[in-house]
Amino acid sequence: MTQPSSILVVDDDPVNLSIISHHLTNYDFNVYIAQEGLEALTRAELLLPDLILLDIMLPDLTGFEVCQRLKSNVQTRDIPVIFMTASNAFEDRITGFTLGAIDYLIKPIHSEELKVRISTHINLATMRRELIEHKLELEQKVALRTAELSNSYELLKTEINERQIAEEKLAMSVQEFKTLAESLPDPIARYDRQRKKTYTNRPNLHIQGIDEPDKAHCYRLITPSVEEFAARLQWVIDNGISDEILTELLDPQANTVNHNVYFIPEFDDNGLVKSVLSISHDITGIKRMEAMLLKSELEFRTLAENSPEIILRYDLNCRHVYLNPAFERETSIPLDYLWNSPPNQHWDRLMPSQDYIAKLKRIMTTGQSDKIILEWRGQDNTQKTHKLHAVAERNEDNQIIGVLVIGHNITELKATERRLEESRTQLRALTAKREEAREEERKRIAREIHDELGQLLNVLRLNLTTLDFRFGDANQDLRNTAQKMLTTLDRAILMVRSLATRLRPAVLNTGIVSALDWLVQEFTDSTGISCQLHTKLSELKLNEDKAMLIFRIVQESLTNVLKHAYAQRVDVYLSLNNSTIVVSISDNGIGIKAEQLEKHNAFGILG
Incomplete structure (x- = not known):
């Protein structure tokens, strides 16, 4: 069932509103009323009626102002407006039509005329609206069809371009294949499904084909046989799978040549083998x-x-x-x-x-x-x-x-090395034993010199002194002789003490630091060469053997400095690094040449 059309009636006269509403209701229209211009604008935007009957004379706005605002609003500008007025002035009608009104009714309004005009304008508006919608629909269809035609055209153009590119690539590929095949030193041939050669490059012209008789100046196939070669080629045609075969040929000079032949199937658009490409590679050098x-x-x-x-x-x-x-x-x-x-x-x-x-x-x-x-x-x-x-x-x-x-x-060599090392170990043990015996002998001799010879010399000096005391005043020659003997005896006592000290320094009993300090001072006093001990140790607890070893090393080194270095200064350094005793002796002398180290009659510091 069709929905009744809606009419918005705008008039400030209640009588006119009642009459017009009554007539329109009888004609099956939905009627809405408004008595002011602003009210009419609000209801028109809210209800969106199919037509508006608008009085020109309103209390707040004129009908022309209301029409102008309706036509300037996007939501209400397409609603048909019919002016109602008691004035029949020509200027008013022109103004109304200019503002967008579609008709003009003169009061008093006849009901039949009102019905006909309203129905006509509503139908016209409906037809106009349908026409616009149809036009829009047609425009959309035209645009869609145009887009489809444009896409089809672009697709067709793309397909044509792609086909042209593919044809150009195919032509280029064929040309590249021919260029490559003709420039390669490897023989290349193409066989059709009947095993007939359809293409051959220049190097392949010199190789006898499976379907050709013997030719002069050609490479002749020795192995495999022509039948086996043809069977392998037919297998590739039937199965569409690559294969390779090792061939042996004779060149025109009757030299053996080896080729590795690769069979590569070529397919048509349906995936069927249309031909086989044969590529031969000379592997004679590899075989050799x-x-x-x-x-x-x-x-x-x-x-x-x-x-x-x-x-x-x-x-x-x-x-x-x-x-x-x-x-x-x-x-x-x-x-x-x-x-x-x-x-x-x-x-x-x-x-x-x-x-x-x-x-x-x-x-x-x-x-x-x-x-x-x-x-x-x-x-x-x-x-x-x-x-x-x-x-x-x-x-x-x-x-x-x-x-x-x-x-x-090197078992025998290693055994010899082990025996040599054992000999060295025994030699070191014997040397240590000999040094121990020598030290003991020095101690014994030093003790005997100090205790016996020293005492005898002291007794002799005492006797000379007593002799001088008793008879020297009476005999001057005796006193002079006694004094000379005392001087000689004093030198002998000093020499005995010095010899005993060198054999076994008694200062070692006080510690190695004290012993070394005495040794460098004694060296300075006896030689005039400046010698100084540098150490941060107040004393070092060592057993007698180790203390004697360090003392002898320093003593022998100072002796070598005196004999060979011609030095003016000697520095002796003693330190303790963890549990290792470090002794260093340096001087400002002339040093020692490398060839002087190669002495075979001495052990040096190792001894």
Whole structure:
């Protein structure tokens, strides 16, 4: 059922409002009323009626002002407005139509005329609205169709461009293929599904085809047979899978030539094999290198198999890839046990296996060779020693591919070294024993000189003094002789005391620091060379042997300075570094030449 049209009636006269509302209600219109201009504007914006009957004379605004505001509002500008007025002035009608009114009714209004005009204008407005909507719909369809046509055009243009680009690429690809194929030294041929050549490049012209008779000045196929070659080609055509075959040919000079032939299927748009491309690569040089490498490998194995030295090879995973028979002879381990296994699988060396593997990996990482000493117990429980020289093995690209180890049995050499070290140890023990005996002898001699000879000299001096005292006044010659003897005797006593001190300094009983302080002072007094002891130690507790050793080292060093250095100053340094005693002696003398150190008749400071 159609919804009744709505009418907004604007008039300040209640009588007119009542009459017009009554008539319009009888004509099945929904009627809304307003008595002022502002009220009419509010209701029009809120209700959006299908038509407005507007009186010109209103209490707050004129009908013209109300119409002007309605037409300036986006929400109400399309609502038809019919002016109602008692004035029939021409200017008012012109003003109303100018402001956007669609009709003009003169009061009093006839109901039939009112119905017809309202219905007509509502229908016109409805038709106008439908026309606008239809127009908008048509414009949208046209725009959509235009966009579709534009997209189709762009797609068509893109497809044409892509096809042109594809054709250009195809032509370029064909040209590039021909250029590449003609410039390559490798023979290239194309076979159709009947195994007929449809293309061949220049190098391939010199190779006899499978469907061609023998030709002069052509490479002739020796192996495989022509039938087998054709069968392999047919297999690629039937299965669409690439294949390769090794061929042997004879060149026009009857030399053997090796080619590796690759069969590559070519497909049509339906995925079916349409042809097969054959590319031959000359591997004669590679075959010759392989033969030379095999010969070199055989020579290496001949050398390694008969070598008395141990020869091992390890891959990058530190697994044995070669062991020569000498290894089994030296270690009594069967080679089969160690083949393709890491060293720690059968390891009985004294060196931990992880240390040995770490050395191998370091050689692989750095490329630097290394020497390794391996010791183990033989079956007779004797210790065996091998000196291994390990170097990195590289391929033709200079990349490390493993480690080569060559081992020399140095068991006898190590045994000789041990015997020599034992002899040295015994020699040091004998030397220490001899020095101990010499020190004891010095102590004994020093004690005897001090206790016996010294006392005898003192008794003799006392007797000379007594003789001078008793008879010197009466005999002047005797006194003079006695005085000379006393002077000589005093020098002898001093010499005896000095000799006893040198043999066994008594000052050592007070400590090594005091002994060294006395020694440098004695050296300064006796030689005139400035000598000074530098130490922060007040005293150092040492046993008699160690104290005597330090004292003798400093004493001998000062003697050497006096004899050889021609120095004017000597400094002696004594310090304690943790539990190590450090003694340093320096002078400002002439030093010693390197060739003077090579004396074979002296042990130097070591002695």
